[in-house]
Amino acid sequence: MRVSILVSLLLGTALGLPTALLAQDLRQPVESYADATQKEILSNLMAALQFPAVAADEVNIRRKASYLRGELAKRRFLSEILETDGNPLVYGTLLVPEASRTLLLYCHYDGQPVDPAKWQQADPFQPVMMDGKLSHDSQVIDFESAESFDDDWRIYARSASDDTAPIIGLLVALDALKDAAIPLTSNIKVILDGEEEDGSPSLVSAIERYRDRLAADLLLIFDGPLHQSDRPTVVFGARGIMTLDLTVFGPRAPLHSGHYGNWAPNPAMQLAQLLASMKDAEGRVLLEGFYDGIDFTPGDQRVLDAVPDNLEELKTALGFSQPDKVGNSLQEAIQYPSLNVRGLESGWVGAEARTIVPDSAVAAIDIRLVQETKPDDIYAKLTTHIESQDFHIVTEDPDDATRAEYGRIVKVIRRGSTNAYRTALSNPMAQQVVAAINGVWDGPIVQKRTSGGTVPIAPFIEALDIPALGIPTVNFDNNQHSPDENVRLGHFFDSIVTFAAIFTM
């Protein structure tokens, strides 16, 4: 990324938004500070990666929480460890005279569990710096003796990108601004979650206990990778999810397909027929009212169209040629709820196949939700549809009387659900953030109206009831949730500039 003073000036003016200072006045000092203290910054990042802080490891989670609380305190945050029903939250607040707003910054300090055998390095909690993306000829950097650091170098460690780098990045942004005597324009509150990779089970219930501390005008989620195009990215929402299992019942036990085939009803075929009734040949869901209430303004449409997805390249990479036609593009498609068959199982296939009429057939379903669709409502539409297909719905395996009474029987088990969230694209504070990031980077940023996946923070956002934005900063190829997780140094240093722009918007 290169600075574009012209673009930043034009945008600042054109949008008529209050920008506390012009881009060139911000970026230069922040980058100078980072350049001058590069080794110290990276050393701090690597220090924060040395805790085996997976959610299930209470001892190391608390060690890392305590360490990060100390880092906040060093920056003059009023800091606390907030106890919850599970792992503690790390909290800090930095009040600014004449602040125009309060920003609540959310990161998580836990990382995904590890299977060290699958990593290239011996210990995923001993960060290793490499001279690029792992390949057969990549080299380990001797950090102690290195004097300067290339943007393409990477730190490999669990939680490097997900989500420790943003925590350190936001602290360095504050250090840089302080060093340059550039004032913050917002109060800053930081909340660090120690259970995100476990689904943040204690986050919503913590709101009641700590509501005053969490009061803010805008929630910013510093997590996740940039859009594939590598452009700065702001995320306005995420789809929710509901999961379900459908089990269709045939004979009580598998039957010989010779003796009974054509007479005993086949649950695998019945399940296929039920599923087939739910979607048309182009992937559109046929449940009545499934897409009710979804509508894009012309402004929304422009933002969706502006996302620089390279769909031809993506289809080739993913290995298919004919996408479903729920929307006219990937970005449009994920503005809608989806109904996805994630698993099927009945009888046996392959070498295990037996000539039987199976006794049951299971489909595991996930329904991705959007802001306009709520789990209870979608569930009602699904069961209405199933009944319209002449299936009797049960919630436990059918007993003899049920088997004797009903011709087609399906057990519907509703599992968990997480709501979607979405902040309006037109939200003024959100557009201040967009303008601030636009201000320091060259070219328009990617605005994702909704990201397709589900984030555990959605119920927290819903309960807080304030606008929320995702500010992803790490490299797209960071191996998040996989072995060899890493953060690219260039992306990490750029995040410092992005955060500084937000803190001074």
Place this chain on the structure above:
Amino acid sequence: MRVSILVSLLLGTALGLPTALLAQDLRQPVESYADATQKEILSNLMAALQFPAVAADEVNIRRKASYLRGELAKRRFLSEILETDGNPLVYGTLLVPEASRTLLLYCHYDGQPVDPAKWQQADPFQPVMMDGKLSHDSQVIDFESAESFDDDWRIYARSASDDTAPIIGLLVALDALKDAAIPLTSNIKVILDGEEEDGSPSLVSAIERYRDRLAADLLLIFDGPLHQSDRPTVVFGARGIMTLDLTVFGPRAPLHSGHYGNWAPNPAMQLAQLLASMKDAEGRVLLEGFYDGIDFTPGDQRVLDAVPDNLEELKTALGFSQPDKVGNSLQEAIQYPSLNVRGLESGWVGAEARTIVPDSAVAAIDIRLVQETKPDDIYAKLTTHIESQDFHIVTEDPDDATRAEYGRIVKVIRRGSTNAYRTALSNPMAQQVVAAINGVWDGPIVQKRTSGGTVPIAPFIEALDIPALGIPTVNFDNNQHSPDENVRLGHFFDSIVTFAAIFTM
């Protein structure tokens, strides 16, 4: 079963069939002989069960073959061990002066493999006589000290009913007829297969080598259990089978259902739609021409209707209320080819479920064939149907170019097939057999126009090109192919009378 002289007389007369002697003249001496030599007969049966003769055990297969050849020789058969590409056949021929026909009797001397841990007795090849069906209070009979034997007692051993009892039974029938000086009316050829439980792989190729020895007017297959009603049973045919695997391809690897759901095509849904297009809601196959050529004469219909299936009881026992509607009854249903989904697999279900768009979805299919349907023809109808559903058919996993060119891709793998066979119900020699059995037993026998399952002997029948009938005799609850296989003594002794009736018809 009780003799019904009246019925046998009436049938013999009414059908105008040549019966060599009246039922009462046959049954009494045969039963007297069996009563007088009960212990010796059972001792011989148990001796034949002591070989661990599973098809894979070449040593014990040959030991049992040699033993049975000796038993044939004792009855003045010209006997041979016929070598094949696999296990040997045991062959014997007994020529009768002025015989009106030659009967070729087929049995198999191998048994299913065993898992001794699942048996109630220590060794499935050490026969155990019990005082009834196995239950918590059933008792072992001390064979050596027993003086008489109850019809309800059973011998437990691998291959007891499937298919050693019929081999011994047919030999005892010959002994009884000889003892009573009742002449045979047919030449008797016996062929004993040592690989039936392995699919009889060497049987067809043996025909070329031994065509002269196998020449006969009628093939009788002495194997299998009586109809559930326990009435004497004659089987005129069996369905064939063709197995196939269908694999529908989605993205090259499983994709995140949040990021890509609604855009990436889902192969599990596409497979469901493809399968659903193959059958209507009542189980009738929708492939064009699938049921072509199938027709019942009024006589066929009477025979089908006369089979004493208790369908209400059967539905309750099997746990469903609404059978498929291919035919109006189970017997009608199995006169038609079936298309059965015997397995489904895609992604993961249950505790393993992941929020993915699966990369592929597999259906394992079996198609049961009848006399009128041939594998190549049905396969052509299936592929025509699949193409009509806008699927591109491949026979290997698709490469990048195929993925780029076609929207919906299915791999169709055709596995093995076995043809159906069926002897016309009206075949005069078959009706002589029916009349002979009717003659010695009370009440009309069950004539099964087609049995639903597939028998490995079908290609042998086809290659021999002579009429063939199945003559099952053992108890329905014999645990064939399962642990605790057994034969009920009453059924075994009745089989001697049945075989004697056939040999003197």
